[in-house]
Amino acid sequence: MAGSSGEQAADYRSILSISDEAARARALDQHLSTRSYVQGYSLSQADVDVFRQLSAPPTDSRLFHVARWFRHIEALLGGPHGKGEPCGLLASKGWRAQPQWAPPAGTEPCKLRLYNSLTRNKDVFIPQAGKKVTWYCCGPTVYDASHMGHARSYISFDILRRVLKDYFHYDVFYCMNITDIDDKIIRRARQNYLFERYREQKPVPAQLLEDVHSAMEPFSVKLSETTDPDKRQMLERIRQAVTLATEPLRQAVHSSLAPEELDSRAQVLLEEAKDLLSDWLDSTDGSSVTDNSIFSKLPKFWEGEFHKDMEALNVLPPDVLTRVSEYVPEIVNFVQKIVDNGYGYVSNGSVYFDTVKFASSEKHSYGKLVPEAVGDQRALQEGEGDLSISADRLGEKCSPNDFALWKASKPGEPSWPCPWGKGRPGWHIECSAMAGTLLGASMDIHGGGFDLRFPHHDNELAQSEAYFENDCWVRYFLHTGHLTIAGCKMSKSLKNFITIKDALKKYSARQLRLAFLMHAWKDTLDYSNNTMESALQYEKFLNEFFLNVKDVLRTPVDITGHFEKWEEEEAELNKSFYDKKTAVHEALCDNVDTRTVLEEMRALVSQCNLYMAARKAARRRPNRALLGNIALYLTHMLKIFGAIEEGSSLGFPVGEPGTGVNLEATVMPYLQVLSEFREGVRKIAREKKVPEVLQLSDALRDDILPELGVRFEDHEGLPTVVKLVDRDTLLKEREEKKRVEEEKRRKKEEAARRKQEQEAARLAKMKIPPSEMFLSERDKYSKFDESGLPTHDTEGKELSKGQAKKLKKLWEAQEKLHREYLQMVQNGSVQ
Numbered sequence: 001m002a003g004s005s006g007e008q009a010a011d012y013r014s015i016l017s018i019s020d021e022a023a024r025a026r027a028l029d030q031h032l033s034t035r036s037y038v039q040g041y042s043l044s045q046a047d048v049d050v051f052r053q054l055s056a057p058p059t060d061s062r063l064f065h066v067a068r069w070f071r072h073i074e075a076l077l078g079g080p081h082g083k084g085e086p087c088g089l090l091a092s093k094g095w096r097a098q099p100q101w102a103p104p105a106g107t108e109p110c111k112l113r114l115y116n117s118l119t120r121n122k123d124v125f126i127p128q129a130g131k132k133v134t135w136y137c138c139g140p141t142v143y144d145a146s147h148m149g150h151a152r153s154y155i156s157f158d159i160l161r162r163v164l165k166d167y168f169h170y171d172v173f174y175c176m177n178i179t180d181i182d183d184k185i186i187r188r189a190r191q192n193y194l195f196e197r198y199r200e201q202k203p204v205p206a207q208l209l210e211d212v213h214s215a216m217e218p219f220s221v222k223l224s225e226t227t228d229p230d231k232r233q234m235l236e237r238i239r240q241a242v243t244l245a246t247e248p249l250r251q252a253v254h255s256s257l258a259p260e261e262l263d264s265r266a267q268v269l270l271e272e273a274k275d276l277l278s279d280w281l282d283s284t285d286g287s288s289v290t291d292n293s294i295f296s297k298l299p300k301f302w303e304g305e306f307h308k309d310m311e312a313l314n315v316l317p318p319d320v321l322t323r324v325s326e327y328v329p330e331i332v333n334f335v336q337k338i339v340d341n342g343y344g345y346v347s348n349g350s351v352y353f354d355t356v357k358f359a360s361s362e363k364h365s366y367g368k369l370v371p372e373a374v375g376d377q378r379a380l381q382e383g384e385g386d387l388s389i390s391a392d393r394l395g396e397k398c399s400p401n402d403f404a405l406w407k408a409s410k411p412g413e414p415s416w417p418c419p420w421g422k423g424r425p426g427w428h429i430e431c432s433a434m435a436g437t438l439l440g441a442s443m444d445i446h447g448g449g450f451d452l453r454f455p456h457h458d459n460e461l462a463q464s465e466a467y468f469e470n471d472c473w474v475r476y477f478l479h480t481g482h483l484t485i486a487g488c489k490m491s492k493s494l495k496n497f498i499t500i501k502d503a504l505k506k507y508s509a510r511q512l513r514l515a516f517l518m519h520a521w522k523d524t525l526d527y528s529n530n531t532m533e534s535a536l537q538y539e540k541f542l543n544e545f546f547l548n549v550k551d552v553l554r555t556p557v558d559i560t561g562h563f564e565k566w567e568e569e570e571a572e573l574n575k576s577f578y579d580k581k582t583a584v585h586e587a588l589c590d591n592v593d594t595r596t597v598l599e600e601m602r603a604l605v606s607q608c609n610l611y612m613a614a615r616k617a618a619r620r621r622p623n624r625a626l627l628g629n630i631a632l633y634l635t636h637m638l639k640i641f642g643a644i645e646e647g648s649s650l651g652f653p654v655g656e657p658g659t660g661v662n663l664e665a666t667v668m669p670y671l672q673v674l675s676e677f678r679e680g681v682r683k684i685a686r687e688k689k690v691p692e693v694l695q696l697s698d699a700l701r702d703d704i705l706p707e708l709g710v711r712f713e714d715h716e717g718l719p720t721v722v723k724l725v726d727r728d729t730l731l732k733e734r735e736e737k738k739r740v741e742e743e744k745r746r747k748k749e750e751a752a753r754r755k756q757e758q759e760a761a762r763l764a765k766m767k768i769p770p771s772e773m774f775l776s777e778r779d780k781y782s783k784f785d786e787s788g789l790p791t792h793d794t795e796g797k798e799l800s801k802g803q804a805k806k807l808k809k810l811w812e813a814q815e816k817l818h819r820e821y822l823q824m825v826q827n828g829s830v831q
Contacts, residue, residue: 009046016053025058025066032065047073110589112168114445115522117369117453117477122591127444128475133170135161136435137318138448138456141179142302143188146309147497148527149490152483153449155513156521158315159641160447160478163592166640176318177434178306180299180325181424183385186413189298190289191278198281205253205266212246212273215280230489234496238275245272287411295414296325309500313509314642322434324425331425332418334433334467335405343466347396349408349421353463355401363471366462370454375401383455385427387413403459405429428459432467441468447478450522481523490527498527510652511535513643517594538598539652540729542634545605546651547723548612549631552622553650554668554722562624570623573611577630580604584637594641601634616718654709654724664724671710675720678712706730763830766821770814774807787811 011031018024028050047069057070113122127133137157140150164170179185203211216239223239226232249265270277303323310317324331335351338344343358344351359366367374377400381389388407394400404426409415415422425433435443448457457477464473483490490497503512515535519525566574580600587596608630615622631650638644645653647662654663678697685693701712709727712720771788774781781790781799789811792798799807824830 009044012046012050016050022060025060025063029058029063029065032069110586112589113591114476114478115591117457117479118474123476125476127170128442131169131171133164133172133445134439134443135172135174135445135447136431136439136443137174137176137446138431138452139176139178139321140306141182141184142299142306143182143185144302145499145501146302146306147490147499148485148503149449149483149497150306150309151313151500151503151512152516152525152527153480154310154315155313155516155642156480157447157478158313159513159517159594160521160592161316162640162642163588167588172319173439174316174319175322175435175438176320177322177324177431178299178303179427179430180296180303180323181414181430182324182427183387185299186295187282187286187386189295190286190412191282192298193289193294194281194285195274195278198277199270205249205262208266208269209246209250209253211277211280212242212269215273215276216242218280218283219276230496241272242269242276245269289412292414299325312504313500313512314645316642320438322438324430324434327430327434327437328416328425330437331429331433332406332416334436335429336419338405338463338466341466341469343463344405345398346420347398349423350393350396350404351406351420352397352402353405353459353466354398355403355462356399358462358466363469364462364465365471367454367458368461369458369477373454373458376454380455383427383459403428403455405463428456429463431456432460432464436464436467436473441470442472443474445476445478446474447480450479450481453479478522480521481519481525484524484526486528487526507532507535510643511539513641514538514598517598517641517643520595521592538602541602542605542638543652543725545608546631546635547725548609548721549627550650550664551721551723552612552627553624554672555621555624557624564621564623564625566623566626569611569614570626573607573630574626576607577604577626577633581633597637601637604630605634616715619717654726668722668724671722671724675712675722679720702734706734763821765814766817766824768814769818770811773811773814 015024015027015031018027051070051073054070057067061067112125114125115121116123137154140146161172161174165172219235219239223232223235226235245265245268249262249269252262252265307317335344338353339346339351343354345354355366358364373379380401380403384393384404387410388404406418406420406423406429407426408421408423413424415424435446446457446460457479461473465471485496485498488496511532512535515527515531516525518531518534518538525531580603583600584597587593587600590596608627612622612627628650635644635648635650639646639648644651647653678700682694682697685691685697701714705712707727709725709730711723711725711730711733713723714720769788774784774788774790777790778794780794781792782794782796783792784790789804790799790807791804821830
């Protein structure tokens with residue numbers, strides 16, 4: 001073998017420098033004799049250059065090395081070429097170089113788009129730092145039980161968070177706050193404290209009546225001034241309930257009834273008048289409440305209840321949780337910098353945000369989310385809180401649109417030291433300071449309920465951008481839709497709400513989540529019987545599919561039986577499977593459209609059900625691997641949505657969540673043995689004609705096993721299908737089956753009764769001789785002929801020929817019926 005390509009090039013240059021053509025050819029032949037240029041020979045640029053100097057192989061047969069080399073390169077390059085000419089490969093029998101490869105055209109990958117309240121459009125989601133996503137979510141104000149409105153928001157954000165994290169594989173850092181300092185909390189804590197103190201004092205019935213009367217006066221004024229129809233209706237209900245409870249106690253006092261009866265009626269009034277008395281006591285004694293622990297006890301309790309509710313709903317906990325009470329120093333510093341930047345001012349110990357100054361700045365915009373709501377004083381005052389809208393407080397502002405960053409505390413309110421005197425944070429500043437401390441000058445996502453857009457979130461944006469002196473504190477603002485109760489507005493303040501605990505008594509966490517998944521996260525959701533029934537039916541539909549696939553996978557086969565030949569049906573189902581996966585991906589990219597995803601999943605399951613039914617009808621085993629892959633994919637998607645716990649390998653888990661026990665894997669082998677034993681016993685009972693054993697077998701299936709959460713499904717000519725199902729579900733199915741059977745029995749009896757009545761009526765009619773059939777109709781006819789046919793009407797007028805003809809036909813039909821009756825009597829078939 002020759003040396004390197006550089007050495008070869010030098011040798012060639014030396015050979016080409018020989019002027020005598022014959023000598024040059026002999027030198028080239030001598031050089032080539034030391035090289036291998038058979039198939040697999042690596043062509044060098046030096047070879048190509050020398051080849052291009054030759055027009056043809058040498059004619060001297062002794063120079064066979066040159067001739068062989070020439071033919072080899074000619075086969076590769078397609079013949080001699082001039083200098084600089086391109087050389088392409090020919091389709092020859094010699095060795096070939098690899099052809100040029102071109103990548104496929106492909107399709108444009110689908111991009112995730114989210115509905116951004118800042119643009120009111122679906123915007124392509126682009127995090128600021130690669131795959132890392134910073135996300136802040138407004139948490140609850142904890143002064144009462146969490147309700148389905150909270151569930152609407154936090155389940156929806158949990159689904160979005162899981163999809164971004166587990167489907168799109170973003171690294172999500174999720175922060176949420178707890179508002180434990182707020183006007184509502186302060187007022188409710190004072191009211192609870194004062195009412196309980198009043199109850200402990202055990203006022204005598206006469207004093208209670210007097211106090212309720214005193215409390216009713218300001219309440220009636222409040223009612224008369226209320227214009228909101230929903231709130232007015234709530235207040236009317238309170239007044240009516242108090243009035244109804246007052247009268248029995250008043251009568252008991254006047255009648256000097258026994259102390260036990262007086263006390264009983266007093267307790268009823270005390271309970272009904274709780275809200276009325278609490279408002280009144282707060283207005284008279286609220287300023288005397290000075291112990292800060294009173295204001296922390298209430299939110300601490302309800303925060304604990306909130307976390308329990310979220311855990312019960314399978315909502316992931318935040319990566320970090322902030323409480324306002326723990327961030328007061330940071331809030332004070334935040335407010336101070338806003339003032340230093342020129343966007344805040346101090347007034348009478350409070351600090352307000354200067355909306356006019358901010359809006360007039362070239363770098364800033366006020367009201368980014370709902371610009372049309374700027375100036376809405378009702379909304380602004382709701383944002384300030386009930387304790388902060390007195391005339392003196394409103395008079396402290398430079399502009400009605402300004403809002404409190406820090407509030408000087410009044411008597412009866414908690415307070416913290418600050419440069420402006422003792423006070424407490426405003427509502428809007430809390431989230432800005434806490435989110436800014438953790439996430440910095442700009443976050444990727446901020447989330448909250450739709451009703452928080454203005455003024456809360458617009459004010460958050462303004463004060464945060466005033467602090468950071470930027471215009472991009474939030475990149476994507478996501479707002480979940482409202483929740484209505486059977487079409488009506490739901491509100492904690494209106495006492496028109498369903499608590500999460502009450503909802504979970506009726507439905508499972510999975511059923512509630514499926515109901516939310518079946519609706520767009522940003523749209524209004526109506527929590528009603530129809531909504532939940534749809535969710536229950538969807539869950540049952542999926543569960544039956546998973547149970548059927550598990551039964552297929554449990555069918556014993558050898559190792560090679562796991563891989564079966566695909567027919568046209570399998571290829572078609574597999575194509576549909578991949579089409580549905582593509583459709584699911586596109587739906588998730590389209591603002592995480594879970595409603596469409598669930599419909600695509602439903603369609604895929606329906607196709608699988610048809611495939612399994614066709615295989616069952618043909619007595620052929622369905623393809624295990626294909627159905628298993630589809631079931632695993634659906635399980636994976638439901639896990640991403642939080643509708644299936646992580647421990648389940650396929651389908652909905654059986655048994656109590658969090659126990660760590662795979663109930664299905666544990667008990668199924670025993671149930672399979674029981675099923676096979678039962679099938680053997682049934683076969684013998686049928687052969688030996690022992691109905692009692694068959695009845696016992698049916699009782700085991702219908703009555704005993706459902707109590708244990710086990711369903712046996714018998715199919716003619718096929719093995720019994722064994723399924724583990726939630727016990728309550730099976731008992732409901734059993735009751736429904738009994739109801740249907742009872743309904744069928746009732747309808748059958750009703751049909752038999754009607755038939756019997758019809759037969760009796762027909763028999764009664766048959767008994768009447770034709771000569772007597774019209775004699776009872778004296779209100780229509782006055783004269784009859786010898787055969788009993790009417791001849792004249794009641795006025796004595798002779799019947800027309802048409803009337804007489806019609807009556808004659810009826811008479812002849814009755815004559816035929818009566819003859820049949822007489823024949824039946826003669827035969828003994830009737831008595």
